Structures are given as C-alpha cells and as structure tokens.
Amino acid sequence: MTKEENDKRLAYLKGIVSRLPEKPGSYQFYDNEHIIIYVGKAKNLKARVSSYFHTEVDRFKTKVLVSKIYDISYTVVNTEEDALLLENSLIKKYNPRYNVLLKDGKTYPSICITNEYFPRIFKTRTINKKVGTYFGPYSHIGSMQAVLSIIKELYKPRTCRFPITKEGVESGKYKVCLDYHIKRCNGPCMGKQSYEAYQKNIQQAREILKGNTRQIMREMREEMERLADELRFEEAEEIKQKYIALEGFVSRSEVVSHTINNIDVFSITSDEKIAYINYLHVNNGSINQSFTIEYKKKLDESDEELLQLGIIELRERFKSEAKEIVVPREVDIALENVKFTVPKLGDKKTLLDLSVMNGKQYKMDRMKQAEKLNPEQKQVRLMKELQEKLHLPTLPYQIECFDNSNISGTDAVAACVVFKKMKPAKKEYKHYNIKTVVGPNDYASMKEVVHRRYSRLIDEEQPLPNLIIADGGKGQMEVIRQVIQDELNLDVPIAGLAKDDRHRTNELLYGFPPIKIALKVDSELFHALTRIQDEVHRFAITFHRDKRSKHALHSELEEIKGIGPKTRDILLKKIKSVKRIKETSEQEIATLIGKAKAKIVVQHFENQKEHQEIT
Secondary structure: OOHHHHHHHHHHHHHHHHOOOOOOEEEEEEOOOOOEEEEEEEOOHHHHHHHHHOOOOOOHHHHHHHHHOOEEEEEEOOOHHHHHHHHHHHHHHHOOOOOOEEEOOOOOOEEEEEOOOOOOEEEEOOOOOOOEEEEOOOOOHHHHHHHHHHHHHHHOOOOOOOOOOHHHHHOOOOOOOHHHHOOOOOOHHHOOOOHHHHHHHHHHHHHHHHOOHHHHHHHHHHHHHHHHHOOOHHHHHHHHHHHHHHHHHHHHHEOOOOOOOOEEEEEEEEOOOEEEEEEEEEEOOEEEEEEEEEEEOOOOOOHHHHHHHHHHHHHHHOOOOOOEEEOOOOOOOOOOOOEEEOOOOHHHHHHHHHHHHHHHHHHHHHHHHHHHHOOHHHHHHHHHHHHHHHOOOOOOOEEEEEEEEEEOOEEEEEEEEEEEOOEEOHHHOEEEEOOOOOOOOHHHHHHHHHHHHHHHHHHOOOOOOOEEEEOOOHHHHHHHHHHHHHHOOOOOOEEEEEEOOOOOEEEEEEOOOOEEEOOOOOOHHHHHHHHHHHHHHHHHHHHHHHHHHHHHHHHHHOOOOOOOHHHHHHHHHHHOOHHHHHHOOHHHHHHHHOHHHHHHHHHHHHHHHHHHHHO
C-alpha cells in the first residue's frame, strides 16, 4: 500500500468515527476483504473507537490492528450490559482474528435428568437438550461423583434404559430387575413406587443439583415431624435416615456459612499469552458449580477487559441469575439488578481465595499437560522465568556452576558442571586440581579455576555461558566477578546460591552489589537451581574422594622398597585396593608384575603383619 492509499484509508475511517454516536454499543472492524477482524464494546462508541486512531497509541499490536482496518460498523444498544452481551455473541459467531480466543480445554462431564415418564439421572459428556435437563459441567469429577452418590442413596432413580410408558406400567408389561432386589431401585416400572412419589424424588434431586440442599432438609424435617404427629413412626424413621445422610453430605460440601446464598464468584489468573477465569456458583454455603475457561490473548488485553468478558460468557453459559458477584477487583461494568463485591475479609474472601486457587491449579494442569506432550517446553519455560527474574539479556541456555572441595587444604580440587536447556551436559563437566594455592583458601582456589576455565574457552574460541552460578554467597560471586570482568574483560552474568546455617540453600543472589531475588523455595525454578548446585557439589566431592583414595593407596605402596611407580600403578589398576593386594596370592601377583617383584610385595605385607602381631 502506498502512502497516498494509506492516507485515503485513514481519512475514510476517521470520517466514520466522527459520525459515531456517544452511546453504548458494539463496534466491528473489517479488513480489505470485508471480513470482521475485531469486535469490541463501549459505553461511549465515539470515544472508544476514536482512541484507536490517536497518534499517541504506543502498543505495537494495536498499531498492527489499525493498519488492517478498512471499514467500521457498529450497533447501538440501551445499556452497557447489552453491549457486553452483544460483543460476546458476535465474538463467538465470527471468531475474529484479533479478538481473544476462548478455549475450554477438554469436555467436562455433566449430570443429566431425562425427560422420560420415569426420568433417569446419570453423568454424560454429550449434551442434547432434547433428551433432558443438564447440570454442570463439573470440572472436579470428585464433587460430581459425590452429588450423584447422595442422589442415588436418597432417591434410588432407575438405571435401566427401557422406554417406560404409563400404558406399559398399567398393563404390567415390565418386570423388576436386579437393582430392585438389591434395594437400589423402588420398582416404579411395576407400580411398586407410585408415579407421584417418583416425581417428588426427582424434583428434590433437581434442587440438590441446584445447590438447594438446605431447603430440602427443611422440607424433610417438616415431613418427619408431621409423620411423627400422625404416629407413622416407620415412615418418619425412613425420612430421618435420609435427613441424616443429606446432612452428612452438606457438612462435607459446605465451605462457608449457609447464609451465603446464590452468589457468583469470579477470579482471573493470567500471564503474557493466556488468561484463566474461574467461576464458582455458591448456594446455601455450598459450591454447586466450578468451571474455568481460558482466553488466548491477541492484543495485550488487560485483566479487567478479560474478566468482564468472562463474567458475561460464564453467566450466560450456566444461566446464572445470581444477584451478587464476588470479584478480586473493581470492574467497570454494570449489570441490571446485580451487585459487585470486592471482599477483604470473611466468608466471601474465603470463596474468592478458593476461586483463585482453582484458577491457578487449572493453569498448572494445562501447563503440565502441554509439557507432557512436549517435554522441552518445561525447560524453555524455566529458562524464560529465570531470564525474567534476573533481567538477563539473553535466554540462559548454557549455565555453568563452580564448587571447591578440600580437607584442611590437602588434595584440593574444584569442579565445573555445565547445564544446557536446564539439563546436565555431563560430557562437558570439568574437574581441576588446584595448582597455585597452598592451604585451605576457597576464594583463591575459585579464582584460579575460573581463570583457567574461561581463558581456555577464549583461546579455543568456544562459546561462553549465558550465566555463571557460584555455589556460595557474596564472597564467591565477587571472586568470579574479579576474574570475569576485571581480568578477562568478559560480560557474563553471575549469580550465587547461598546456604543458611543448616547448610540448606535458601536464597538466590544476583547483581553487584548482590541482592536477594524473590524466589519461592517450593517453586519449580528453585528446585531446578538447587539441582544444579547439588550436581556440582556431587561432582566435586566425588573427584576429591577419588583423589584422596588414590593418594592413600599410593602412600602405602610407596613404602615397599624395590617397587616403583609403574609397578604400583599396574597393581592398583588391576587389583584396585591395598586390602585386595594383601589377600591375593603370590602366583596371581606374579602374572602381573613378575616373580621377583611379586615376592617383594608379598614379603613386605607378611613382615608388616608379623610386626603388628608382636606389637
């Protein structure tokens, strides 16, 4: 598109904007093929749409959207609520390219009450409104099974799939099945339970599924008292057992006071790309609906915008008529006869916290599901998280970590482990014998090893790490900084993993002067970093033990006159230890080093044994 064509396009669009009414409504943007690419809503159409064409618009994605607009249409409505409803329906109808994408994940099961003469009650993932009335969907399978279980225990709805009719029952067409004999069905097919009694049970089951358990309990108590007054004690006892069972179910399912009645609770959990909106419906203190949807962001939408959209979508989907909505923040939305509450304390805050927890759990489940399909996705996520935490210039693809090991300065060694994509690259691990330091001096030893490591990488023109981690605190970090920045003039980020008094890693340090980076000790990233630290410690300790062991072995064999270093190495390589050499026969040793030297070795250990017995 030439500059003249673009100017002409913008002039046409601004002409439309200038004529827009200052009323609530929904607006639609079209591309050059007259396809809807974006649907929005506004309390003031003119003010909202004109904001897209201001020169100070600085969001890149919004600029991209504006560059694709060739025409604008709009629909005026009476209220902001109507604008939200219209926006929601148009987005679902046209699925515009630049609107958020609603994703439900897998299909959750619902509970169906059929429209049959004697209705059945069962779980299903298939929705056909001609079949019956549906309650759900249930994102928590356990809660669905619990409510189905109490309904079956209390009311014993039939499970057979026969198309039972009134005429068939009256003519004796049917026979009772096994469920009747094991007392899981009251036999309505043969008239052993009346149509009226069965329908009353089904109506009470509907109320339980709606969350009106307290109301059912009040009705049960009233009926129980009436039957007792009429001296119908057996029937009253039967109702009492049902009451006790329902009371037990309510006590398990009630999360707050039963005075909290018929409210909706919404929360939002989001990151750069996706927002997760959780919905709870609470009736008589019990949650009878919990569901989470996700929106894939397209234009850096704010949490407030997405929460508004989610409220409309979920209330419409579940046909909620709740007059109070609990939300985590003020929302710029007005719904007729609906009150919005942002709780700070009490039962409603408990419910909001529960909604937030459900949203976060759903997000975690989705991430784990994606990472199971693509294992590398988890490593990339952890690298991005570490990059954000430390504000690193590049993704920490290669991380190197150092540690020292010595006992009172003897057999001093150091180790370097290399992690790529948050996984150990064991072929690139390095261990070092300390050459220039005498005595126990960890800082000097670290300085020597770091200088040797990166001087060699520079000489060999090998890639440098994206992050260096010191197994220690500020002191170790400063030593590494002196080598990397002052001596080698390199620009490699340096972090430290410090331990507490109990020698447990408790903080991540970064920067100079080092500052503590906020990181939960139970987070995946913290576990990944401590794994790196544990690995370098293990590698250093293993190398140190091997060196110390070989040193001890060589010291004992060096006492044997007539046996040189070459012979000692052969014995250690083949027989492995001094203890096993002592236990090996002279003939076997002779096959390795010859008869003469074998005799010297055996004689040495025999003399040593005699000396120990005398002393």
